[in-house]
Amino acid sequence: MSQTVDRALSILPLLAEGPADLGRVADRLGVHKSTALRLLRTLHEHGLVYRQSDQRYRLGARLFALAQEAVENLDVREIAHPHLVRLNEECGHTVHLAVYEENEVLYIDKVESRYPVRMYSRIGKPVAITVAAVAKLLLADLPETERRVLAEKLDYPLYTARSTPNAPAFLKELERVREQGWATDLGGHEESINCVGAPIRGTDGRVVAAMSVSAPNVVVTADELLTLLPLVRRTAEAISREYSGRTPAKDPV
Amino acid sequence: MSQTVDRALSILPLLAEGPADLGRVADRLGVHKSTALRLLRTLHEHGLVYRQSDQRYRLGARLFALAQEAVENLDVREIAHPHLVRLNEECGHTVHLAVYEENEVLYIDKVESRYPVRMYSRIGKPVAITVAAVAKLLLADLPETERRVLAEKLDYPLYTARSTPNAPAFLKELERVREQGWATDLGGHEESINCVGAPIRGTDGRVVAAMSVSAPNVVVTADELLTLLPLVRRTAEAISREYSGRTPAKDPV
């Protein structure tokens, strides 16, 4: 592994905590100021850090651009989007699309009930991995050992009385989700919100993404929401088919 | 500048175009495959790139997290937010907050008319810098030479018949904005959308951010929207005062 690059990249999370001056960066990195300076300069040239008027450094704008482009380039998302919109038109509720990556679950698309506008408001924020329906679907498909290890590492915050309380309960829930092929979150994250979700699978049957429909209690009861399950599953399957059809493929260029 | 880091960071925009395999990355970088491999490994360890199942690399999730945290840490944004919400409640329209950074203008906050939800949907995307009211405000405050140089470098896409057509027209518009202390975008980006905006200034009088209110023609005419100008300016001034009050300051830690 490259030492220089390693050091340079370590600056980013450090600056994510808030702006810092050269001395501070050098200290935190444990290197000489001149070294830190050169690294910061390089990061600066690439737009990843920005130097504000008081000379301190903070994260730069290019980071947004990259994050934006990154999410635009996920093929699942591209394929799924029209399906999500259609589902939203049919049932009127909020629709989410999420993927698992390196111990995290993140939303990569969302269709709001009234506005057919993509919003990435939650992207990057830690999803409530122990309770969200999409998280259950994604984790349920992991190889058993990995799943077990991950479950042990997680925290189990009690958002509500119905939140998953601990690792054994979570593993059991994942097992159930795996067998039944769909998942719910009934007030486990926010008391009044329920979700039903279904997995999206690739050619090899592995779960590559998960989708869910969410609605507050005041609009539809949990039971009513569950009547949407067949529709949700059908949509997920349609996406799976289309996704599997397309070769994960070399792009033309 | 650090060569190694430079090369490593060059991989990011490259991957932003879409997933790529080792050979391709090495080619594009103009380095040996083994070199590219080591760089990619380092990026991977930091979560900036992800290795998908077909072995190809793409941008990783940590990027989202960083972008997210970056935007959360902008002090202007933090201070401005409640004001934006209040303005939105009073007038009902969409409110934007934007900053200028390194030849780009980007939205850092947005309050939608009906949903009081922050959405970062446009963050990172190139803002229509030649027509947006907030862009005019931010660029109008640049030192003359810088402004002139930038104006020459820009493209002037004709979104509509009212879009700023070229550099001279843009510079003239900026001059006007500078003198009057506010800006508009009347159908310059999308035919039916109008905006009015005002600048937010720091202690030294420099423009640090800009805000605007946007509404479609069908809801209010341009003239009606302009009646909101005093309200917008007052809000911008309130934010400026509060922002100037707070020392741009060392944080407690």
Place this chain on the structure above:
DNA sequence: AATGACCGTTGCACATATCGCAATTGACCT
């Protein structure tokens, strides 16, 4: 106004981490 402390910046000589080569492994297709 002068002094001093502090922080960012620069040039340089040394040591080391990085580079590219060439060979190995492993996957996939014929």
Place this chain on the structure above:
DNA sequence: AGGTCAATTGCGATATGTGCAACGGTCATT
């Protein structure tokens, strides 16, 4: 099985990054 292609590893030469020490600018203090 044989063959092709891509990813991976070990290694020696050298370019590269490193820390030092000295410089210069800015701000606060006396």
